[in-house]
Amino acid sequence: MPMKNLLVAFNGSEGSIAALRYAASLAERSGAHVTAMMAHSAHEVIDKRSRWIPKEARALLDAANSSILREIEAKFEAERTALGLVNALQLKEVTGRVDTVLSEAARHYDMLIVGSYSDTDDEHVTLHPDRIALMSGRPVVVVPAGYKGGGRLSHTALAWDGGRAAARALSDSLRILEDDGRVSVLTVGPRTGWPIEDLMTHLSRHGVEAVHEEWPTSHPVAATVLTWCRKHQPSLLVLGAFEHSKFREDLLGGVTSEVLAQIDIPVLLSH
Known part of the structure; x- marks a missing residue:
């Protein structure tokens, strides 16, 4: 069954613009519907409810918050017009903790498409793709800022260690792999x-042409996968997120975090 219902997070960043374009390309190829969502927190630096805050100051704070959101909406309108989707793509605005809002919303769609994390985004619209993949229960495609490759998959890389997260990522990606066919494991x-061999047989029975490439233990996982992707430029990397705990990865560094920080192609994350 093909992907038919896609959610894309839009916060006005270069990554989210690339994600919106990628989602539109993927939808055009698969006949899917795309919903765009702008999730943002209240962004309160001080408690405006305090009686000590003059109403003029409250108005200035409201205007500053509103200005950021209207700027994001303007960028969305420009992209929607450029994509020719004026009547087919709407922007939903939802207030709350950004990662939580997007994680909960994603459960009602086949896939969530987001831009890569950027520490220059305004704080109240910043999202963390790794956390969303951990919480949402849905595949999350992370599109790097500036990516222009579109949604057609001519060649996919599957990072495989036989673990639970890798199996989940494979299952979540099969619907698109079946359509486009060539995978490097x-x-x-x-x-x-x-x-x-059992994995290769499984892929073959789904009509996927697969080859296996293997490196010894002496090779660092993230660096090896990144080097291979830069050399061969697949259309997508499929990656099981956080086979170890998120806390351990944040504390010591890990494959998921290192790959997301350096990759220049879309990554499908599942947990």
Whole structure:
């Protein structure tokens, strides 16, 4: 069953613009519907309800918050017009904790498409793709800022260690892999003892042409996957997110975080 209902997060950043364009391209190819969502927090620096805050100051704070949101809406309108989707694409505005709002919304769609994390985004519209993938229960495609490759998949890389997260990522991506067909299975170092041939047979029975590339334990996982992707330029990397705990990855660094920080192609994350 193809992807038919896509959600894209839009916060006006270069990453979110790339994500919107990618979602439109993917929807055109698969006949899917796209919904855009602007999630933002209240962005309160001080408590405006305090009786010590003059009403003029409250008005200035409201105007500053509103100005940021209207600027995002203007960027969306420009992109919607450029994509020729004036009557087919609307922007939903939702207030709350950004990662939580998007995670909960994503559960009602086949896939969430977001731009890569940027520390220059305004705080009350900043999103964290890794956290959303961890919380949402849906596949999250992270599109790097400036990406122009579109949504057609001529070649996909699948990072595989035989673990639960990798299996979930494979299952979540099969609907699009079946349509476009060619996959490189990348294994680096230790993986579960189950024969890799069973995975290759599984892909073959779904009509996917797959090859296996393997590196020994001495190779660092993230650096090896990144180097391979830069050399071969697949259309998509499929990655199981946070096979270890999110806390451990944040504390010590991990494959998910390192890949997302450096990759220049879209990444499908699942947990």
